[in-house]
Amino acid sequence: xxxxxxxxxxxxxxxxxxxxxxxxxxxxxxxxxxxxxxxxxxxxxxxxxxxxxxxxxxxxxxxxxxxxxxxxxxxxxxxxxxxxxxxxxxxxxxxxxxxxxxxxxxxxxxxxxxxxxxxxxxxxxxxxxxxxxxxxxxxxxxxxxxxxxxxxxxxxxxxxxxxxxxxxxxxxxxxxxxxxxxxxxxxxxxxxxxxxxxxxxxxxxxxxxxxxxxxxxxxxxxxxxxxxxxxxxxxxxxxxxxxxxxxxxxxxxxxxxxxxxxxxxxxxxxxxxxxxxxxxxxxxxxxxxxxxxxxxxxxxxxxxxxxxxxxxxxxxxxxxxxxxxxxxxxxxxxxxxxxxxxxxxxxxxxxxxxxxxxxxxxxxxxxxxxxxxxxxxxxxxxxxxxxxxxxxxxxxxxxxxxxxxxxxxxxxxxxxxxxxxxxxx
Ligand SMILES: *Cc1c(COP(=O)(O)O)cnc(C)c1O
Numbered sequence: 001x002x003x004x005x006x007x008x009x010x011x012x013x014x015x016x017x018x019x020x021x022x023x024x025x026x027x028x029x030x031x032x033x034x035x036x037x038x039x040x041x042x043x044x045x046x047x048x049x050x051x052x053x054x055x056x057x058x059x060x061x062x063x064x065x066x067x068x069x070x071x072x073x074x075x076x077x078x079x080x081x082x083x084x085x086x087x088x089x090x091x092x093x094x095x096x097x098x099x100x101x102x103x104x105x106x107x108x109x110x111x112x113x114x115x116x117x118x119x120x121x122x123x124x125x126x127x128x129x130x131x132x133x134x135x136x137x138x139x140x141x142x143x144x145x146x147x148x149x150x151x152x153x154x155x156x157x158x159x160x161x162x163x164x165x166x167x168x169x170x171x172x173x174x175x176x177x178x179x180x181x182x183x184x185x186x187x188x189x190x191x192x193x194x195x196x197x198x199x200x201x202x203x204x205x206x207x208x209x210x211x212x213x214x215x216x217x218x219x220x221x222x223x224x225x226x227x228x229x230x231x232x233x234x235x236x237x238x239x240x241x242x243x244x245x246x247x248x249x250x251x252x253x254x255x256x257x258x259x260x261x262x263x264x265x266x267x268x269x270x271x272x273x274x275x276x277x278x279x280x281x282x283x284x285x286x287x288x289x290x291x292x293x294x295x296x297x298x299x300x301x302x303x304x305x306x307x308x309x310x311x312x313x314x315x316x317x318x319x320x321x322x323x324x325x326x327x328x329x330x331x332x333x334x335x336x337x338x339x340x341x342x343x344x345x346x347x348x349x350x351x352x353x354x355x356x357x358x359x360x361x362x363x364x365x366x367x368x369x370x371x372x373x374x375x376x377x378x379x380x381x382x383x384x385x386x387x388x389x390x391x392x393x394x395x396x397x398x399x400x401x402x403x404x405x406x407x408x409x410x411x412x413x414x415x416x417x418x419x420x421x422x423x424x425x
Contacts, residue, residue: 005284005366009325021288022286032069032392035066047267049272054083055076055371056280060086063083074095074096075096075114076097081094094114095115097188115137118141137184142208152199170211184224187223188229192204193230193233194276202252205270212268234367236317256268283368284369288302289302300335307378310377313343321352331354348363386398
């Protein structure tokens with residue numbers, strides 16, 4: 001498979017006249033088609049709802065698009081809750097799957113109608129104390145421990161993950177909730193990240209469904225919703241086969257019919273909290289080659305850096321790169337594509353075969369629509385880029401302006417910095 005960008009060189013040449021590089025650009029058409037496909041894949045389940053993981057791409061314009069397809073939001077912090085509220089998400093449309101959460105954030109989540117998903121058994125009394133009483137609806141996050149495997153190998157290592165209740169704690173937790181008057185119960189689990197296989201959700205679903213049946217039998221608690229959380233991946237590499245969401249939906253249904261329906265639990269709602277799958281492929285980071293360096297290796301220096309996209313530096317993650325306008329040129333040059341941070345891991349690609357790059361070429365870094373812009377930081381005093389939306393009609397809309405030095409220094413008002421510098425200079 002070749003990976004084709006959703007913008008052409010001609011479009012980019014036009015866009016940079018108004019919005020200089022670097023910037024993230026998102027593809028409205030792709031986002032909509034994917035959201036629709038997901039909704040259809042789970043339409044067999046009456047209560048189905050996707051709660052978009054805001055941390056992947058916290059932009060209100062994109063969240064509003066997903067809202068049109070019935071999505072809610074999944075939040076990990078107060079500011080994400082605030083953003084959800086600002087977009088008009090309300091009662092029952094916000095999941096708060098946080099961890100190590102301050103009391104004030106639980107209070108806020110409860111106030112705006114969020115569903116709280118607790119990460120630990122000790123958080124039950126903590127929440128009760130914070131709110132005065134427990135909410136009517138509560139969800140618990142399950143971590144069975146050990147190693148999570150599917151037919152073709154190890155997926156991840158939940159036994160090493162800081163999240164969730166153990167099996168024993170989970171059963172005890174539901175008993176506690178029932179005793180304390182909770183009326184609606186949810187179960188959540190996130191066992192593997194970026195799974196590029198159609199097996200992950202069905203295997204996870206089977207585990208959770210069987211656990212839910214046991215909880216009904218042993219605790220007398222009927223689970224109302226099961227949250228399969230995030231983890232459906234995307235093909236970052238050109239040789240990877242994309243997930244088939246319709247097949248995944250159908251396979252989850254099979255397990256549902258096999259495990260839940262015979263147990264008299266045929267009205268359990270399925271929730272998902274996808275982030276990467278919803279947005280990842282529909283974002284590009286566009287950057288300009290501004291330097292070339294011939295030393296012990298061949299380097300191309302660009303005007304973006306790890307501040308704009310941290311995944312390669314943080315996880316050694318692969319992001320495909322297209323040189324705009326050279327889509328069909330032979331990849332006969334080997335480069336390290338690097339940013340300007342004083343950190344040697346600030347490399348978008350290492351030993352990557354690409355067409356010959358000239359200064360001024362636009363590089364399109366693929367699959368930056370999730371956990372891209374949002375992971376950004378301000379190291380080396382670097383400013384965060386703009387975010388643009390390529391609309392279905394081909395026009396471009398600014399959905400977040402680039403940071404300015406004024407934004408960067410905003411928290412130095414205690415130093416009276418705004419009277420010491422000329423910000424127009
Ligand atoms: C990060 C996260 C998600 C989204 O994960 P993706 O890999 O982007 O799908 C969902 N739920 C929780 C609790 C998360 O922490």
